[in-house]
Amino acid sequence: MNSNLTLLNEKQLCTGALLLSLLLPLSVSAAQAGKTIMSRGDVVATDTATEALRNLKRRSPVYDVDIVNTGASGQAQLRMQDGALIALKAQTQLKIDEYQQGAEGGSVVMELISGGLRTITGEIKGDKGNYKLKTPVGSIGIRGTHYEVEWKNNELFLAVWDGTIELDMSNATGGGEGPVLLGKGGDFSFAKVNQSGTVTSLLKPPSELSSISSTVSQSAQGSESDEDTVAISNTEVSTSTQTSLPFLAGNVSQIVRDVSQNEFINEQELDSLGVKPLSELIAERSGSAAYSVLDRIDAISSLGAVSSVNMQMSVNFDRGTVEQGALSFQDSGGEWFAAFNGLINQEGMTLGVNFASHGQNLATGTIQSQFTNGLDRLTGSFNLQEVENPSVVAQGAFILSQP
Template sequence: MRSNFMLYVSPVVALFSLALSAQEQASNAGLTLMARGNVTATATDTQQSRNLNRKAPVFNIDQVSTGAQSQAQFRMLDGALLALQSDTELLISEYKAGSATEQGSVVMELVKGGLRTVTGSIKGDAGNYQLKTPVGSIGIRGTTFQLSYINEIMLVGVWDGQIELQITRSDGTVENVTFGGGQSASFAQITVAGQVTPLLSPPAEFAGEAAGDEANTDQGSSSGAASNTAFTDATNLPSAQGSEDTSFIAEQAYQGSSNQTPVAELIAARSGSYQYGTLEQFSVQSTEGAVTDFQVSMTIDFDNGTVPQGEMSFNDAGGEWFAAFNGVVNVDQLELGVNFASHGNERAQGQIDTLFVDGIDQILGQFVLSETENPATTAGGIFLIK
């Protein structure tokens, strides 16, 4: 078994090293958007550790670590978004911004744990983006992807774009394997010996990653996949009362619009707690007939990157539907989990998916609820609150 997964970064040696701190000698690689729980950065030249909190910088000599029940999110200097799950170690060896005469470059290593990233301006077309993992090195071509290293198995998911993984097998042979891009499998598991098993759907471990520890519900493999599922389920329900006009969805300024400030930057700039509870529009259906008295609200703690509480309620012929939920702000989106739900005297279960619109002044959401004992009794829909 090969053992060349760890990357050693030589200490910075300079005439003024005694006067300069490690942070001053190192280049800035990014900014912390959110740190929940135990999140630290250790300078590899001095082995000095520091706790990371919101707006704290990370440098190209840092090994960033998250503890149990901890998460961290970063905006890197090229605009990339990087989210680390709990029990993760990521070594940042090189992160250089491009210029008019020189391309930017990235060298990082996922030592253990998992991450999800939306890449920025530094792409891998010229081999200038390298993410080392225990099963090989990854190059990218402008993408959104997720990795999780669990029990010596690397799980790979490509949500958008394409990645190329250079695998060194146990016998020393090297193979380049492509994932995503519409022509290759988007999901796979890879052993440290180099065996690749394509998967037809996201691995179950990714579902637990998306919901966030605070919600403690382990649901949703990705915001896109979960949102599409919830939307399909909700809009396929038998028509009932509510705001039947759903055209307001298309009218919203989606968070990825290129002429707007990135949502992650707006979130990083906001502080304190803010309650979203003014219902702008909605469309809700139920298998039990007409829906009335629809209400939904949630509180977002921007300092801690959490959604400490949220509630939804409405009525149909079977009684009141009620759902309590919470979650986290994950880079540029909300990830929510339903903690308790009911319909009349029956227990229920469900899923809520949301995204920021109009900057971060409004929240567009979609949901599905169903009775636990009678899943055919279902309600769902979409809403817009501010």
């Protein structure tokens, strides 16, 4: 009887071990690459080895055998093991082939099959060729950066907000161009690439890039608070006082009424990632800071060459506002000028133009900006046009830093 009992126990143990191995295939065959810090709508991971499906919720792990899929209204944020943050847009497929952090910097191999993402890279950098994001037309290497990429209508759209990426179009149907640098190490920061590998440089972020919501809504999966997920604060701003800045001295009589009305400030949010380190820096910062050094400017006008570009912005961290800002430059039609202000929050800033002109003509337009490199720099773009003659336009992208 004891022998039969022993045999039965052995069979039960074997059966239990088999069931456990079937239920937990990832624990043996895959390594954890990161975790989910925000999930909205349909977000599913497919194990490429077993084809098993898992719904990703907040705190769910992702592995180096996963294809992460977001639905038509789905979005997700992933915090990778090296600290990188990846925000996935709706209708995106991202395949994680390899994500290993090691003593010599680690290795990253991912593939954007469809859709788009925005990422701030972590400790694993690409200076040794150990970071690769494959796309339908080629692969992207990075040198420590913040960039955005989207495959849409058989074209690849790219925006580099900080740092440098290198695009190798070896997968393009036409062979593509040689490696192209975008960002700080290249001639431009924004581009689109067609299926044959032809690169078109852009002076502002491509309008085709889909938005990424940075607010964690009530529909986001999971009810527990997560230290990595940051919600935007929409704080009303008092407009009773305005501080004049020296760089506006020559234009105050013309624009003081427009600026004092502060007509733009509202609750619209700038597209951003909700990165915890940045929110902490903003929360800890006090006082005001002037951003007045143009590290980079790419500007064009419908009337020809642009010159004498000046831009300054004053940020009040105590009030959470961009108190005043001004942009000016020259073309053959005269001076373009724009005065603007706005809000800052834990994710970035929202700006609005209060007054704009070109020569003697009224103008209108938009200015967008966000913090990069901690709080030391502002990266953004502008688009201006005359009110009476909308065909007269000027646009560009900038990087602005503190003195």
